[in-house]
Amino acid sequence: YMMLCIGTIASFFYPEAPRYLVKSNQIDRAQEVFEKIANYNLADTAAVSKERVRELFRIESSHIAAANEGSDAEEADNLLGQTKAETSDQIVMRDTQDLAQQSWEPPSIMFFLRQRTILINLIAMTVIWIIAAFSFYVNNTFIKYVPGNFENNILVMTSTDIGAAFLAGLISKRYTAKSLFFYYSMLSFAASLLMLLLVSKEQPNWTVPIYVGLARAGVVSTFTTIYLKHPGLFPTLFAVTSMGITNFAARLFVIMAPMVAEVPYPIPVIILTIVQGLSAVSAL
Structure with missing residues (x-):
């Protein structure tokens, strides 16, 4: 405060x-x-x-x-x-x-909004904002239910937050927003899919923290890139307004994140895999 x-x-x-x-x-x-x-x-x-x-x-x-x-x-x-x-x-x-x-x-x-390019950008950014915010807060709540050692998983997740945000800021200067959003979404999609297919809740293995870190890195990198790239995708006089519209839509969907995170494993991972795939498609 x-x-x-x-x-x-x-x-x-x-x-x-x-x-x-x-x-x-x-x-x-x-x-x-x-x-x-x-x-x-x-x-x-x-x-x-x-x-x-x-x-x-x-x-x-x-x-x-x-x-x-x-x-x-x-x-x-x-x-x-x-x-x-x-x-x-x-x-x-x-x-x-x-x-x-x-x-x-x-x-x-x-x-x-009557400008076709601006409207398409706004719709795509709204989808990406919603999925990034939803995934971020699902991760925060669901981490305690992820198979394996809770202390190791939470340590990997918090460490990834710092490293991913820093690296995403550096990388954002070299590539377009379209490519960055796609690759970051695919990173989270691949990590969630591998966890879903290869990790058993009854017998988790040493790869769990790796999947947790990769999935988190994709989400945090997407969030960082959103704040860096969003203003450049819209006219100056509409940049802040467009960010408010997309942020408001994201906040509405974030309300469902804690409820999804409390559903028994592996349903939250399935949902995260689907929405990250949708985010990658939206960036194309």
Whole structure:
């Protein structure tokens, strides 16, 4: 609770992302943030004058005309990755010709949902969010029922949390979200399937902690990658809203996690195997 209070108070002093401010034509606030960044880096604040910020907004706005002229360009990839012809921000800007006007207001949520690529990304990310959160909390509760030594299993699981989150952060810079979500889901799927097929509750063997660690690594890596990659899959003006939508959906399904975890073995493992396979399919 103390850390939650500290984080809440600190959020009031944390500056807004300059990228969002520029795209939403909040010139004065964007200049203030740029100046803070320049001062922190001991750089010349003259490079971030109000005129320069207006120029950045003009450049962003000019993408609209270019996108409209090339409206027959190759269609963007659908789902979780780099688009072929344009970024998700440009997809939105393509249909907002009045963006450069001073009276511009942020588009509504329905405006974004009418964009096919954005809608598909949102559906896929919602499925991945739900499965990652559900699997994470099922693991937390079900670990005490996993065959084998409880102390060894819980030690492996907690150690995996730290290592997987750290490595996933490093790996995320090298690969696309689509490939990462697929491979992490397949890792958990394979580990759960092997545990289901090769581990007996009456006579567990030494491989149980390995399967526990691999399954946990896939789930934790997916969670870490979600937070790192999610904002880049949506336009700046819709990134936070989309994360709220997917997170809310995940929280609803997490309610069922403790009930699933209390079902006798091996039913929870069967359910985890199925949902991780579904997560891998959603990332394709």
